[in-house]
Amino acid sequence: MSARWETVVGLEVHAQLLTRTKLFCGCPTSAGAPPNVQVCAVCLGLPGALPAANREAIVLGVRAALALGLTVHEESVFARKSYFYPDLPKGYQISQFERPLATGGQLDLETSAGPRRVTLQRLHLEEDAGKSVHGHGGDSLVDLNRAGVPLAEIVSAPDLRSGEEAATYLRALRDVLVFQGVNDGNLESGSFRCDANVSVRRQGSDTLGTRVELKNLNSFRFVQRAIEAEARRQVALLEAGAAVDAETRSYDPEADRTASLRGKEEAHDYRYFPDPDLPPLRVDEALLEAARAGLGESPAALRARWTEGLGVPAAAARTLASHPRIAEFFQRALALGADARRAAAWIPTEVLRGAEIDGLAATFRVTPEQVTELLALVEEGVLSGKQAKDLQLEVEGTDASPRAIAEGRGLRVVADEAALAALCDELIAGAERQVAAYRKGQRGVLGWFVGQAMQRTRGAADPRLVTRLLTERLDKPAS
């Protein structure tokens, strides 16, 4: 894109709150049921049905707001947002409008252009609509299983400056929500959805251009590419002297371009007004307490604690803090006495390789207990790194103790200095060529010697001791 233009993006995220039941009735929220099975009078919008707010959803909404540094309001108001659509059973969606649950938070990002703080304007609660499936012959079908599922809508200020930044923001936001157990972070299933408001303006300008709303962006990559495509379209229009229309557009990933969904003149007048069926939502101390009780440390706080306090490298800390179950695994290993740096190096590769992550759930093939023992065996010199990896493969999916297996096989450190010294003398005596090379400055040859020593002891030698003994001998002037 031309350097003379700046992209301005604000994002609206709809995150499904992980409750067992819907926002205003007792129907289950689980996915995968046959159509129109998880419904009742309330979420079908039958005459006479009344909503009753689900406390669990409010607790999760408050927890999300607290985790994102938003101010939770003691009183907020549910409002009706009116429009006609077959998958909106009541003809209105219960949402929050003038008085949302929480306002004014921020999310700190690491972007390629440096750190950026994004203002979060608001977080409000609302119910999801159902799902329309078009093109069944001439008919459309409606599934209302999702109707009434609780969502938190999180609205950012137009603080993002590129598609890439938008994707970074979404990942960071998802990490926080997933981490606090309020959302499963699944874009494909629609439990974490994003709309983007995109405008462009000349570099240096501080007024906002006409914005276009991009709907239904269902992957981080598409969010980025859709914004980039839309920004290109707007710049081309403006450079040709045309104007950008305020409208709603969708993104076609095949063609890599956006297309109009509905124009300004078709924009809905939602006729918001406070829902007279629901008194103002009061967040009292007991509710705040319940929300705080489940509030874990934020991924950012964990990363900071691990990198600054424990010396964990930043990249490893990012991986460990990317999912609550992974962080739990790491923290459990630490609590069992694992060395932080060894565990931080081991878990992202050796543990995650065989892990299955599905939303908030994660299945690991090894336990923190097993990993802690493996790392201790390596540290003690009983196992080499390679041996530890092999032993992990053996214990995966079992509750076997790596230490017990190692001991059962008679693996222990050969730390008998006299015996190892004799071995080293023998190796040096039988490898004149290598000794000469080493003494000419090819220090890498030391590794060959250590390898030989380990091989001769079947890996049981303490590699540090072997290294010292070999170095002492090799560094001595030839006699």
Place this chain on the structure above:
Amino acid sequence: MTGAASSASRIAADVRGGRRSAVEITREALARCDRHAELGALLYVARDTALAAASRLDARRAAGEPLGTLAGVPVVVKDALCTIDAPTTCASRILTRDGTPATGWRPPYDAEAVARLRAADAIVLGKANLDEFAMGSSTEHGAFGATHNPADPTRTAGGSSGGSAAAVASGLAPLALGSDTGGSIRQPASFTGVVGIKPTYGRVSRRGLVAFASSLDCVGPLAATVEDAALLLAVVAGHDPLDSTSLDARAGDYVAACGREVAGLRVGVPREYLETGLEPEVEASFREGLAQLGRAGCEIVDVSLPSTRLAVATYYVIAAAEASSNLARLDGVRFGLRVEPPAGGIAALHAATRSRGFGAEVKRRILLGTWVLSAGYYDAYYLRAQRARTLIREDFVRAFASVDAIAAPVSPVPAFRLGERLDDPLSMYLADALTLPPSLAGLPALSVPSRPTRPTGDRPALPVGLQLVAPPLEEERLLALAAAVERAATP
């Protein structure tokens, strides 16, 4: 009227005591329904289910089981309340499949008030006529014909609970449930000469009442006597955790309250209500009611409710706004009428269904309500109406600082002729001026019969009700005062 049912408390006592069977009582009531079918009080007579329920009740009595407070009492239910075993139409074509009440929507649940009726062993006799979706003051705005006033069948029974009121007045059943959004229980009670109570907003669950204006709708009893009304109120009142606007307060001992002393109570008469052009006969009846309260030992004092003049405009903005939203679910997709136009997709289906399904008065209010909530008009109408509502509420708070209750006429005129005001919706709206303020303030209010009008050449004596209004949750005080008026009026 001839063949009137005996009082509810008497029937229940007889059934519990085994002196009469529920089946016999139900048969008699069904026979009265047939005899008075021309009144148009009922849209549906629940013949089979009523008899089945009655015979189950008799079996339980025979087995020695204890029976509820309304054992065997026939009750008529306004057809805005959902019933699991009878069609629920709100007197609207849109809640039917083909425009007839018989194909009316079958709710998969009972309204909470109906469920409590059944739990008290009452027999649901039928569904009462109403103005379509309870929008109207004459029970002639329904899709299935008007209700006639038993006192003069050329006149309306009032509305919107006109069917419930006429059913009680003509003795079809001793008890009826109605709903009151702006006077819809009190005004028909007044027009037909029965007792009608609009409880405190939130006193009776709204769950299963098809919503008209959610912030105003109240379910309440109609009965021939104050004590019977109290008996029914005691059954339906009480907290419902699934109605978020239900009040978490215990129901009072309403029947006992009917015998409570009223001497020494201060009853305020709002002077603004007397400036609304009351018909002289109505004013005379009202004065006589006040005199009866005075003789019972009440002190009658003048009070001022200066925001009264705002009530009609305020009500018709708020009620229409809420109605436009509440009726949006009637879209032809999931239940009721569906009109499929030959072309034009879902919007055309919505439009065709709603155009055919709703009557003129309902459409008028949907349009009005949609307008006042529209972008650019919200502040000028809806928000301003909310402020006016606060002023009206504050009027009552101030008045109740110096009086225990307020007495007022219910309507400036007695029952008017059917058709007389159909082409003049504004005059119909203005006639609600005296019942709207307590509705907007969420206060308990009732209508108890006072002296009827004197007959003149072209009209018979017509019933007139006295309205009593109390502070929130003071239904017991209202009942004590109403019983005093009733005693004084009964020779």
